[in-house]
Amino acid sequence: MTLxxxxxxxxxxxxxxxxxQLRLRIMHGDMPPGHALTLRGIGAEYRVSxxxxxxxxxxxxxxxxxxxxxxxxxxxxxxxNDRIEELAALRALIEVELASRALPRAHxxxxxxxxxxxxxxxxxxxxxxxxxxxRTNLEFHRTxxxxxxxxxxxxxxxxxxxxxxxxxxxxxxxxxRTEPPQFHRLIIAALRAGDEPxxxxxxxxxxxxxxxxxxx
Amino acid sequence: MTLxxxxxxxxxxxxxxxxxQLRLRIMHGDMPPGHALTLRGIGAEYRVSxxxxxxxxxxxxxxxxxxxxxxxxxxxxxxxNDRIEELAALRALIEVELASRALPRAHxxxxxxxxxxxxxxxxxxxxxxxxxxxRTNLEFHRTxxxxxxxxxxxxxxxxxxxxxxxxxxxxxxxxxRTEPPQFHRLIIAALRAGDEPxxxxxxxxxxxxxxxxxxx
DNA sequence: GCCCGATTTTTGTGATCACAAGTTCGTATG
DNA sequence: CATACGAACTTGTGATCACAAAAATCGGGC
Numbered sequence: 001m002t003l004x005x006x007x008x009x010x011x012x013x014x015x016x017x018x019x020x021q022l023r024l025r026i027m028h029g030d031m032p033p034g035h036a037l038t039l040r041g042i043g044a045e046y047r048v049s050x051x052x053x054x055x056x057x058x059x060x061x062x063x064x065x066x067x068x069x070x071x072x073x074x075x076x077x078x079x080x081n082d083r084i085e086e087l088a089a090l091r092a093l094i095e096v097e098l099a100s101r102a103l104p105r106a107h108x109x110x111x112x113x114x115x116x117x118x119x120x121x122x123x124x125x126x127x128x129x130x131x132x133x134x135r136t137n138l139e140f141h142r143t144x145x146x147x148x149x150x151x152x153x154x155x156x157x158x159x160x161x162x163x164x165x166x167x168x169x170x171x172x173x174x175x176x177r178t179e180p181p182q183f184h185r186l187i188i189a190a191l192r193a194g195d196e197p198x199x200x201x202x203x204x205x206x207x208x209x210x211x212x213x214x215x216x
Numbered sequence: 217m218t219l220x221x222x223x224x225x226x227x228x229x230x231x232x233x234x235x236x237q238l239r240l241r242i243m244h245g246d247m248p249p250g251h252a253l254t255l256r257g258i259g260a261e262y263r264v265s266x267x268x269x270x271x272x273x274x275x276x277x278x279x280x281x282x283x284x285x286x287x288x289x290x291x292x293x294x295x296x297n298d299r300i301e302e303l304a305a306l307r308a309l310i311e312v313e314l315a316s317r318a319l320p321r322a323h324x325x326x327x328x329x330x331x332x333x334x335x336x337x338x339x340x341x342x343x344x345x346x347x348x349x350x351r352t353n354l355e356f357h358r359t360x361x362x363x364x365x366x367x368x369x370x371x372x373x374x375x376x377x378x379x380x381x382x383x384x385x386x387x388x389x390x391x392x393r394t395e396p397p398q399f400h401r402l403i404i405a406a407l408r409a410g411d412e413p414x415x416x417x418x419x420x421x422x423x424x425x426x427x428x429x430x431x432x
Numbered sequence: 433g434c435c436c437g438a439t440t441t442t443t444g445t446g447a448t449c450a451c452a453a454g455t456t457c458g459t460a461t462g
Numbered sequence: 463c464a465t466a467c468g469a470a471c472t473t474g475t476g477a478t479c480a481c482a483a484a485a486a487t488c489g490g491g492c
Contacts, residue, residue, distance in 0.1 A: 014476070038443065049477045054444085055274055062278035064371075071484055072444045086368040093309045152302040152379075155280075156372060163368075230446070254473065265447045270474085287454060288474045 015052035018042065019059050026065045026076060027162050029134045029169025033078040037066070064163040076166040084167060084211070087160050091207040094157045095141065099187070099203045101148035106191045114143060114188055122180035130172040134165070140184060144191075171210060183209060231268035234258065235275050242281045242292060243378050245350045245385025249294040253282070280379040292382040300383060300427070303376050307423040310373045311357065315403070315419045317364035322407045326363060330404055333359060338396035346388040350381070356400060360407075387426060399425060 022042070025031060042053040057074050060066040067077045079087070117140045124132035138161055145154050183206035190199035238258070241247060258269035273290050276282045283293045295303070333356045340348035354377055361370050399422035406415035 040443075050444090051476050051478090055271070055475095058271055059274055059278045062275045064368075073484085074444095083368060086366050089313065089366075090310070090369060090372060093313060094306070097305065097309060150302050150305075152280075152299060153306060156306060156375075159372075256473075266474090267446050267448090271445095289454085290474095 014048045015055040018046045018048060018052050019056035022056055022060060023065060023162065027165045028131050029165050030131060031076045031166055033076055033166040033170055036073065036075040063159050077163060079167045087164050088208050088211050090160050091157065092204045094153055095145065095207055096200045096203050098145040098148045098150060098153050098157060099199050100196060101150055102144050103191065103194065103196055103199055105147045110147060111188060111191050114140060117143060118184045121184065125180055130169055133172055134168055230264045231271040234262045234264060234268050235272035238272055238276060239281060239378065243381045244347050245381050246347060247292045247382055249292055249382040249386055252289065252291040279375050293379060295383045303380050304424050304427050306376050307373065308420045310369055311361065311423055312416045312419050314361040314364045314366060314369050314373060315415050316412060317366055318360050319407065319410065319412055319415055321363045327404060327407050329359060330356060334400045337400065341396055346385055349388055350384055
């Protein structure tokens with residue numbers, strides 16, 4: 001048999017590629033809230049026709065990553081304060097459960113990996129890079145939650161992240177603090193100690209901490 | 217001015233109509249798990265071309281109401297037991313919170329409406345009509361949760377219902393009991409008494425009760 | 433200088449088509 | 463009789479087009 005780099009890579013599927021790239025940009029806060037998009041513009045940017053652009057956009061609209069006006073115009077969501085509070089409450093509910101389910105499976109290698117990621121989070125905060133901060137922060141949480149072996153719950157959590165992406169970008173963009181994330185250290189400490197109540201409290205605090213910045 | 221039935225009804229939008237009808241059929245358990253669908257078949261059934269059928273299908277796939285094989289074939293999901301447990305846990309998390317938020321706003325008219333709906337649920341159970349049971353049961357829950365004024369949470373809960381639709385149909389389809397739902401009465405009683413802990417327990421019990429039927 | 437209205441442009445929607453990949457069914461061969 | 467091979471069909475994907483509605487732009491009138 002011939003040696004191929006990828007034994008299976010049947011179809012790079014244009015609409016899926018467009019979807020994934022747009023999804024990352026939105027989740028990581030690359031686009032401000034209310035940023036308008038057009039199907040033809042997406043198609044031109046990713047060198048595809050309108051059809052895959054439409055499918056990617058509609059998929060993102062279905063997940064709440066994009067909003068659609070009644071005339072079909074698509075844009076990143078500009079969330080109300082009530083909506084933000086709701087999404088933060090959903091994060092608290094789902095992610096506390098995910099962390100709780102991950103706790104029994106969290107061995108030492110995972111904890112060390114979380115510490116490495118947390119160092120990158122601290123770097124992003126020190127450099128005031130909002131996109132890097134959001135990306136590494138989500139990587140921290142996802143790495144922990146993957147151990148929960150609960151794909152449906154993780155998908156729900158990621159959907160919430162997706163909806164908050166542009167808003168988080170706008171929030172952290174005008175942020176001026178340089179302290180590393182304090183609650184991440186509490187999460188790691190609770191994981192080490194096998195302290196489930198402490199872990200739940202630390203995750204809940206970390207997830208809802210952004211809410212306090214709304215009052216400013 | 218002339219009297220028109222609907223002052224505004226600008227565009228019935230084919231793909232949205234197809235989406236909504238398919239969504240109801242799936243959520244109410246009209247289709248068994250693993251039921252295959254084709255874009256051309258959907259288009260023929262709703263008298264539209266492939267394009268709106270594709271958009272409706274892709275939207276439902278994005279919400280987890282339909283699954284897509286790696287070759288693009290679409291079908292209703294056939295859930296594993298692990299996945300069912302996860303979705304039930306999500307229902308418990310989200311719906312307990314929704315009920316808790318609805319409690320302060322639950323006035324007498326709402327409670328009476330819930331009792332009327334519950335009578336219809338009992339009828340459906342007595343007649344062993346799985347689809348009617350699922351529909352009225354969801355109506356009961358949605359009526360309560362609408363009072364929570366938390367649209368994002370309600371949307372998440374409905375997404376979970378959607379994913380469980382076909383499986384619920386298969387489960388209740390082989391159900392042989394004729395007792396009316398006991399936990400619904402506990403929910404109503406807790407609402408009357410303003411008993412939040414009791415309400416949370418009743419909702420959690422009602423939502424996870426279906427899990428016990430999996431052991432049979 | 434400002435605002436209102438018509439025209440032009442932009443944009444999403446739905447239909448149709450070519451194409452490639454997957455599936456199914458029939459047949460022939462061991 | 464079972465299995466493998468191949469042909470015919472089915473199916474999703476992506477591109478292109480016509481069309482209607484919405485938005486933007488420009489012009490004229492006050």
